[in-house]
Amino acid sequence: MGLTLAEKILSAAARQDARSNEIVIVDVDVIAVQDGTGPLAIEKAKELGGKLAKPDKTILFIDHAAPSPRAELSNAHKEMRAYAKTSGAVLSDINQGIIHQRLIESFVSPMDVVVGADSHTCMSGALGAFATGMGSTDIAIAMVSGKTWLRVPESYRINIHGQFQPGVYAKDFIIYLIGMIGADGATYKALEFGGEAVSNMSLPERLTLANMSVEAGAKAGLFASDEKTRKFLESVGRADDWCEVKPDADGTYEKDYEIDLGAIGPMLAAPHTVDNSLKVIDAGGTKVDQVFIGSCTNGRIEDLRIAAGILKGRKVSSGTRLIVTPASRKVYMQASKEGLLADLVDAGATITAPGCGVCVGVHGGVLGDNEICLATSNRNFKGRMGNPKASVYLASPATAAASALTGQISDPRKIGA
Amino acid sequence: MDELAGKAWKFGDNISTDHIAPGRFFHLRTNLPELAKHVLEDADTEFASKVSVGDFVVGGRNFGLGSSREHAPQIIKLAGVGAVLAKSVARIFFRNAINVGLPVLVCDTDKIDDGDQLEVDLENGIVFDRSKDIKLEFAPLPPAMVKILADGGLVEHFKKHGGLAIG
Numbered sequence: 001m002g003l004t005l006a007e008k009i010l011s012a013a014a015r016q017d018a019r020s021n022e023i024v025i026v027d028v029d030v031i032a033v034q035d036g037t038g039p040l041a042i043e044k045a046k047e048l049g050g051k052l053a054k055p056d057k058t059i060l061f062i063d064h065a066a067p068s069p070r071a072e073l074s075n076a077h078k079e080m081r082a083y084a085k086t087s088g089a090v091l092s093d094i095n096q097g098i099i100h101q102r103l104i105e106s107f108v109s110p111m112d113v114v115v116g117a118d119s120h121t122c123m124s125g126a127l128g129a130f131a132t133g134m135g136s137t138d139i140a141i142a143m144v145s146g147k148t149w150l151r152v153p154e155s156y157r158i159n160i161h162g163q164f165q166p167g168v169y170a171k172d173f174i175i176y177l178i179g180m181i182g183a184d185g186a187t188y189k190a191l192e193f194g195g196e197a198v199s200n201m202s203l204p205e206r207l208t209l210a211n212m213s214v215e216a217g218a219k220a221g222l223f224a225s226d227e228k229t230r231k232f233l234e235s236v237g238r239a240d241d242w243c244e245v246k247p248d249a250d251g252t253y254e255k256d257y258e259i260d261l262g263a264i265g266p267m268l269a270a271p272h273t274v275d276n277s278l279k280v281i282d283a284g285g286t287k288v289d290q291v292f293i294g295s296c297t298n299g300r301i302e303d304l305r306i307a308a309g310i311l312k313g314r315k316v317s318s319g320t321r322l323i324v325t326p327a328s329r330k331v332y333m334q335a336s337k338e339g340l341l342a343d344l345v346d347a348g349a350t351i352t353a354p355g356c357g358v359c360v361g362v363h364g365g366v367l368g369d370n371e372i373c374l375a376t377s378n379r380n381f382k383g384r385m386g387n388p389k390a391s392v393y394l395a396s397p398a399t400a401a402a403s404a405l406t407g408q409i410s411d412p413r414k415i416g417a
Numbered sequence: 418m419d420e421l422a423g424k425a426w427k428f429g430d431n432i433s434t435d436h437i438a439p440g441r442f443f444h445l446r447t448n449l450p451e452l453a454k455h456v457l458e459d460a461d462t463e464f465a466s467k468v469s470v471g472d473f474v475v476g477g478r479n480f481g482l483g484s485s486r487e488h489a490p491q492i493i494k495l496a497g498v499g500a501v502l503a504k505s506v507a508r509i510f511f512r513n514a515i516n517v518g519l520p521v522l523v524c525d526t527d528k529i530d531d532g533d534q535l536e537v538d539l540e541n542g543i544v545f546d547r548s549k550d551i552k553l554e555f556a557p558l559p560p561a562m563v564k565i566l567a568d569g570g571l572v573e574h575f576k577k578h579g580g581l582a583i584g
């Protein structure tokens with residue numbers, strides 16, 4: 001019997017046949033923490049003896065509060081910088097960007113097992129790696145031993161067909177899918193994306209899908225590593241890191257879904273759960289106080305191109321604030337070179353430093369009481385953007401840009417390029 | 418400590434780690450006793466001041482969804498809560514809770530009301546609701562997690578066995 005992607009990667013990492021529902025101990029290839037979870041992981045790693053199993057593959061990201069808005073956080077950052085020096089771990093400081101974007105740009109290769117003290121670590125699954133989020137203690141164990149334990153997940157196969165309508169994007173599809181299977185519909189499972197539409201999908205689109213797999217409860221969101229993956233790695237100067245990874249044709253899946261992209265329109269996740277999905281046309285007219293374009297889900301160059309394409313030469317509605325956060329320094333530089341930042345600023349946007357602050361409600365775009373934000377990030381839980389009295393809708397960069405223009409939730413297909 | 422007893426604090430479905438340890442208190446993550454003063458604040462603003470040692474947090478479906486912040490189960494434990502009961506639990510929260518030694522029990526919490534007096538027999542997998550005089554069974558923990566919990570959490574497990582001894 002054949003293997004699913006999860007079984008294939010975990011079998012290699014466990015050096016034994018690893019089938020669904022088995023508990024295995026695997027070697028990990030990449031270990032990541034951020035400034036919210038890192039200090040605790042470092043404390044536990046020190047308690048366990050401290051020496052890192054793979055220092056050059058242990059990366060400490062300072063991104064959630066970057067640059068630091070408070071002394072307490074500055075002190076946590078100091079500790080992380082000092083630990084990087086003494087332990088040999090890699091430091092990704094405030095100028096570098098968001099953990100998951102940095103991981104796919106510089107650290108993760110197909111077939112890797114990636115563990116991170118951040119739930120959206122699953123984004124690296126788009127490269128054909130088994131990537132999953134854990135807490136600080138689990139990560140501390142991985143830091144000192146180079147290993148972790150896992151239950152091999154059963155997989156749901158998501159077969160995607162057809163093509164997006166103009167104005168509809170991967171973000172709309174994943175919000176639609178999570179609405180369909182529910183915020184706990186894939187708990188403890190892996191989502192394995194396939195079908196001819198996936199072969200045509202660009203890496204950034206795959207990243208958005210893998211990123212939000214955890215919003216259906218999934219342990220991982222997985223893609224085969226193919227020619228598109230190779231091209232992506234080449235584009236970030238890592239062509240040699242590529243290898244092909246694909247599931248066997250006769251793998252066993254707990255469920256199969258068949259989805260036609262052509263049937264999906266622009267979608268929203270309405271407050272306060274990600275599975276509270278809704279068509280944009282059914283929420284048209286809702287006034288928005290703030291629009292946020294950024295995060296590990298949709299802060300890439302492709303997303304900024306879409307937003308700038310809509311906003312260039314126009315003005316953000318006077319009652320609405322637009323905040324744009326490039327996901328990494330690389331994205332920031334590229335957007336600058338292409339003139340996108342100038343177009344966005346000219347339209348009325350505020351550009352912030354690459355990082356997480358706005359998405360996680362730490363700083364940079366905290367909402368006021370009863371305010372409504374439309375965001376391209378991945379979570380809309382109560383309090384998520386810093387204020388439990390505010391509401392967050394999630395949508396694609398195109399819907400975000402269209403809504404910034406009109407000051408209300410708007411269908412990008414009605415705006416025109 | 419196989420017998421736990423206390424009062425039920427009832428919460429709804431989809432209580433996220435943002436409800437439990439809100440992002441606006443991000444700067445308190447390195448100060449857990451302070452952070453614990455805000456535990457579950459975005460689900461019940463007064464919970465931290467009302468909860469007593471030994472009480473239970475009783476959730477609905479998908480308890481603990483969201484981020485990987487281990488601070489969430491840690492501050493529930495620090496607040497004195499004996500166990501979390503829920504109809505279902507999000508994956509990372511479940512693993513984190515066991516790693517820090519907070520029991521998480523999956524049972525039919527629809528039968529429990531806010532304020533009910535509960536007793537939990539961890540070993541035999543039974544919740545007694547003394548206010549209603551009913552018994553609820555909870556699903557046994559996976560063997561790997563029983564081992565970690567019995568060793569006193571993952572760090573202790575690792576120290577005791579000189580590595581991971583699961584599987």
Ligand code: SF4
Nearest residue numbers: 120295296356359360
């Ligand atoms: S951008 Fe948001 S979701 Fe992504 S890692 Fe940062 S805080 Fe988490």
